[in-house]
Amino acid sequence: MEQVLVNGIYLGCQYALIALGLTLIFGLMGVLNFAHGQMYVLGGFVTYYVYGVLGLPFPLALVATAATLCVTGALFDKLLFRRVLRRGAREESSMLLAAGTALLLESLILIVFGEKHRGVPSLAPGVARIGDAFLPYSRIVVMVLAAALIVGFIVFMRQTRIGRGLRAIAQDREAALLQGVDVERYGMLGFAFGAALAGLAGSLLVVISGVNSGLGTWISIKAFIMVMIGGAGVVSGAILGGFILGMAESLGYRFFPGGETYLMLFVAMIVFLAIRPQGLMGKPWG
């Protein structure tokens, strides 16, 4: 049982990081970023190249990943979403665009990085024993990094002028405009940060289980589940959703090693959303 708990927390840290990026973009732009999983995969590949192939230090790989994904996110906003959102009175247009960007990014990743599964050398060999549970050191490193990124993000959103501006836009876009916030520029910034969070989560994953170009959709689906559980656009909800999914997955795989875990999760989610459609923390940006 302790093993289930330890695995759940480990997964939860990573999942929360993924969900945070998705919820940030949703809160700011009202766009569900279908390409979130592909951004995560792109982050994994950048880290694979910088750390695994070029042999540069891991922290440098993290910086390179964050930078690459910031640019990707900013371009997504500037070239695609901003144009459609400006015109489109219909929500379907941005939904379709979002679905299209996922396919686009997945194909680009396939062309550039190929279809092979790629892994990198472990960050720290060895296994720690926590009570009756075992946790490899590399997973501890990943967990601590993910937790640090989450805390850093929350502090940034609460304590800085830019963070305050982003929260204000999510709560009342027009009122934010009236305070002088350049909402288009900040929307781009939010898209960039959200993409960077996805990419960094990918960086962390590649150290543990490697990456391949087909992972994206599945990660996006998980991210959607987390955000739906927690409540879209809410920071605390994303984190809660991440840990709930992490724990549920860990628990599920303990008793049902096959594919039943997610089947049950989906059923549970349908029931849950029928009862509480706004999610656990259903309010924007607490």
Add this chain to the structure above:
Amino acid sequence: MSYFRASDLSVRYDQVRAITGVSVELEEGDIVALIGANGAGKTTTLRAITGLAGLASGEIFLDGQRIDGLRPNAIVALGVAMVPEGRRVFPFLSVMDNLLMGAFLRRGRRAIAADVERVFERFPRLRERRSQAAGTMSGGEQQMLAIGRALMARPRLLLLDEPSLGLAPMLVQEIARAILAINREDRVSLILVEQNSRMALRVSSRAYALETGRVALEGASRDLANDDRIRELYLGG
């Protein structure tokens, strides 16, 4: 030439004309009122001034500079702040963070902190609630916060959209006093939109009465308060 002049403003939402040929002028240091029934076009006029609503025609000048066509953030930077209809405080930000949002385009921590202090002196209740989420406060407190937030921008021209809406008579008095104090002490020029015409005509020196998107009547507030048509339409006989 007037300090502020909006001439011949027309705004359309899709095919519907919200305002047609509205002109408003304001001398520096003055308070001007826009009165009129629900749907007359008061809010739309203010939205046109702040750049939130695009103009189908018309020009807007502030202190000799043309401001129509600028983006809202550029207009704020030139010293135009608005207290929007329905207050529109950021509900999940604290009172303090709401005030800091008002100073979003300003630099200089000290000056901003000093201005927060001045808002707290003007509205002591906000000081007590500084760490509370704005959305949990009463309507009157939210209105004070919305005004305080707008003042944090150090505006030269302040636009207030129905600040008395939904407030108890005593609070309306308090808001009216605050509006006069802001005008006199901070030397801020004001455009006050109100359905509460009695209050608006009392604090303003000039007024415009809007009807279905047009200026139906304009003049000194004292004259309008005595005008038979205005008395009948807006002051209840």
